[in-house]
Amino acid sequence: MTTTAAMWEARAADGRAADLAAWVRGTALPALRGSAGLVRTELFGAPGDRVLLITWWAGERPVPVADPPAELLGRPVHRWSFTSEHVE
Structure with a gap:
């Protein structure tokens, strides 16, 4: 079976990285829970107010992560x- 990793990365609006990460934890992740094929999720923070979500899927069709509210984003x-x- 194929394993697919879907990466979702956003740069937060100035000073909003914590809010963006909270949106991912409170909105995006609950929306994915229970999706067929979802194996694992991992949320990262990075310099430059970036937030990265990686989801692993059994199969080739990951469920897309929604866009957060525009006021949380510094770019698409x-x-x-x-x-x-x-x-290995």
């Missing part, structure tokens, strides 16, 4: 999907 959300090539 970026999204990428990857399929697993090798695991």
